[in-house]
Amino acid sequence: MYNARIAGLGFYVPDNVVTNDDLSKVMDTNDEWIQERTGIKERRHVDSEADTTTSMGVKAAKIAIERAGISKDAIDFIVFATLSPDYYFPGPGVLVQRDLGIATVGALDVRNQCSGFVYGLSVADQYVKSGMYKNVLVIGSEVHSRGLDMTTRGRAVSVIFGDGAGAAVVSREEDPTKGILSSHLHSEGQHAEELAVIAPGMGKRWVTDILEDNSPDDESYYPYMNGQFVFKNAVVRFSEVIMEGLKKNKLQPTDINLLIPHQANLRISQFVQKKFRLSNDRVYNNIMSYGNTTAASIPIALTEAWEEGKIKDGDIVVLAAFGSGFTWGSVIIRW
Numbered sequence: 001m002y003n004a005r006i007a008g009l010g011f012y013v014p015d016n017v018v019t020n021d022d023l024s025k026v027m028d029t030n031d032e033w034i035q036e037r038t039g040i041k042e043r044r045h046v047d048s049e050a051d052t053t054t055s056m057g058v059k060a061a062k063i064a065i066e067r068a069g070i071s072k073d074a075i076d077f078i079v080f081a082t083l084s085p086d087y088y089f090p091g092p093g094v095l096v097q098r099d100l101g102i103a104t105v106g107a108l109d110v111r112n113q114c115s116g117f118v119y120g121l122s123v124a125d126q127y128v129k130s131g132m133y134k135n136v137l138v139i140g141s142e143v144h145s146r147g148l149d150m151t152t153r154g155r156a157v158s159v160i161f162g163d164g165a166g167a168a169v170v171s172r173e174e175d176p177t178k179g180i181l182s183s184h185l186h187s188e189g190q191h192a193e194e195l196a197v198i199a200p201g202m203g204k205r206w207v208t209d210i211l212e213d214n215s216p217d218d219e220s221y222y223p224y225m226n227g228q229f230v231f232k233n234a235v236v237r238f239s240e241v242i243m244e245g246l247k248k249n250k251l252q253p254t255d256i257n258l259l260i261p262h263q264a265n266l267r268i269s270q271f272v273q274k275k276f277r278l279s280n281d282r283v284y285n286n287i288m289s290y291g292n293t294t295a296a297s298i299p300i301a302l303t304e305a306w307e308e309g310k311i312k313d314g315d316i317v318v319l320a321a322f323g324s325g326f327t328w329g330s331v332i333i334r335w
Contacts, residue, residue: 001129001130001131002128002129002130002131002172002173002174003128003129003172003173003174003175003176003178003179003180004124004125004128004129004170004171004172004173004179004180005170005171005172005173005178005179005180005333006168006169006170006179006180006302006333007067007068007069007070007135007169007170007171008063008064008065008066008067008068008069008070008168008169009063009064009067009166009167009168009169009299009302009303009306010059010060010061010062010063010064010065010066010067010166010167010303011060011063011164011165011166011167011296011299011300011303011304012056012059012060012063012164012165012166013044013056013162013163013164013165013290013293013300014044014045014046014047014051014056014163014164015044015047016044016045016046016047017042017043017044018042018043018044018045018145018162019031019041019042020034020035020040020041020042020159023150023155023158023159026150026151027150027151027152027154027155027158027159028152028155029152029155029159034159037265037267038159038160038265038266038267038287038291039265039266039267039269039270039285039287039288040159040160040266040287040288040291040292041288041289042288042289042290042291043161043162043163043289043290043291044162044163044164044290044291045145045162045163046143046145046146046163051143051163052086052143053082053084053085053086053092053141053142053143053165054086054092054095054096054099054141055099056141056143056163056164056165057080057082057092057096057139057140057141057165057167058096058099058100059165060139060141060165060166060167060299061096061100061137061139061167062100063167064137064167064168064169065137065169067169068135068169068171070135070169070171072100072101072102073102073103074134074135075100075102075105075135075136075137075169076105076133076134076135076136077105077106077107077108077124077127077133077135077136077137078093078096078097078102078105078106078107078108078136078137078139079093079107079108079110079120079123079124079136079137079138079139080092080093080096080107080108080109080110080120080139080141081109081110081111081112081116081117081119081120081138081139081140081141081295082109082110082111082116082140082141082142082294082295083111083113083116083142083197083294083295083324084141084142084143084144084146084147084294085109088200091107091109092109092139092141093107093108093109094107096137096139108123110123110295112295112323112325112327113195113294113295113323113324113325113327114262114264114292114294114295114297114321114322114323114324114327115185115262115321115322115323115325115327115328115329116140116294116295116321117138117140117166117295117296117297117298117299117319117321118183118185118262118298118319118320118321118329118330118331119185119327119329120138120139120140120295121138121168121170121180121183121319121331122183122185122329122331123136123138124136124138124168124170125170125180125183125331128170128171128172134171134172135169135170135171135172136169136170136171137167137168137169137170138167138168138169138170138299139165139166139167139299140165140166140167140293140294140295140296140297140298140299141164141165141166141295141296142161142163142164142165142293142294142295142296143163144161144162144163144293144294145161145162145163147197147221147222147223148161148222148223149219149222149223153219154222154223156225156227157222157223157224157225158223159291160264160265160291160292161223161291161292161293161294162290162291162292162293163293164290164293164296164300165296165299165300166293166296166297166298166299166300166301166302166303167299168299168302177334178314178334178335179333179334180331180332180333181245181248181249181332181333181334182245182248182249182331182332183245183329183330183331183332184241184244184245184248184329184330184331185327185328185329186237186241186327186328186329187325187326187327187328188325188326188327189325189326191229191233191325191326192324192325192326193224194225194226194229194230194326195223195224195225195226195230195323195324195325195326196223196224196324197220197221197222197223197224198220198221198224199218199220199221200221231265231267231268233322233326234264234265234268234322234328235268235271235272235275237322237326237328238261238268238272238320238322238328239272239275239276241320241322241328241329241330242259242272242276242318242320242330244330245318245320245330245331245332246318246332248332249332251316251332253276253277253278255316256276256278256282256316256318257282257311257312257315257316257317258282258283258284258305258310258311258315258316258317258318259272259273259276259278259282259283259284259317259318259320260283260284260298260301260302260305260317260318260319260320261283261285261319261320261321262297262298262320262321262322262323263285263286263287263290263291263292263293263297263298263300263301264287264292264297264322264323265287265292266285266287266288269283269285269287272320281310284301284302284304284305284310285301286300286301286304294323297321298319298321302317302319311335312335313335314334314335315334315335316332316333316334316335317332317333317334317335318330318331318332318333319331319333
């Protein structure tokens, strides 16, 4: 058995900055309203066909591979997490393999939305620990802006989300005390429709709907979120799954050097921070600048924290996510 560690990190966000004031020009909202409820000041939106879910993932991956000190040809497997693939099928995993010019390795697509990167990291961890693969590329990438209802009707959801990508190379670690210590995954499908995009989907004969109906009043093509219900479940599940990981590794909240929660809502992160009595320097948030980038949020935040020197050798780093499905999970890492 090998251990697995994150050997390289990278992220990419579009240049196009969309502020709260920019959104107030297209919908009935304002900076104070958005910041009070979410903590978000701005987010990035793709502004041309040049940036896609795949292309942003490729850009983040190139940085991660270079920082891992390996060539692209050393990648044995690809895991790509997203809710916004370029195509209905195939998924972006194979497109990344093609665009990076990697040989015919396996490519797996993960559809766990906000928990996608945590799920993907868990998959990579198991592959590396079993000895099946040596270097696994894990990507989280999202283009939300092209699928949002950018009107007053959709403001409760549309102001939250941004575009971007993050990537990690997960490699073998000889020291059994370092790397990914454990991962913990859960789901509760009874609440699937509380945070969802119902269409397009084969359950709605979506091709016929789009070509023949094309009703502007059909909201099933836009994200729906039962905000208060999601918030209440998120704070409970975040706390549970973080404690599950700590107990598994005989750790206490005081052992956490850095918690990086999925950037869903700053108020959720602050609630969890208060529950675990963590000081501001032990929790990393960047939702203020990027909004909720779903599967990309943790790898973007993790990369930024590492770049800023907030993660040191031997630190206990905790990743935790909750989102649509409902799905949630945590990863405990000794850096």
